[in-house]
Amino acid sequence: MARKLTLVKGASQRGSLVYGMRIFDQDSVAGVEDARVSLADGSRGRVTMHLIEGSRAQIRRQLMQSIDAFFELLDER
Numbered sequence: 758m759a760r761k762l763t764l765v766k767g768a769s770q771r772g773s774l775v776y777g778m779r780i781f782d783q784d785s786v787a788g789v790e791d792a793r794v795s796l797a798d799g800s801r802g803r804v805t806m807h808l809i810e811g812s813r814a815q816i817r818r819q820l821m822q823s824i825d826a827f828f829e830l831l832d833e834r
Contacts, residue, residue: 775804780816 775794791803809819
């Protein structure tokens, strides 16, 4: 059973994580482009897309390392 999330007073700034994932057959990807994001203020942004190749275990390991690195960089801001 899922637990309900509660807002903690004094918690850190909240955000929205834009995320997508799909596994393609080996050697089928010819290129990867940035994704466009429309923001509420009318401006636009871009999300860099990344390509990780290997076995499922290798992809999972690299993805987890990339997620950790992303949040480490975010915490340095």
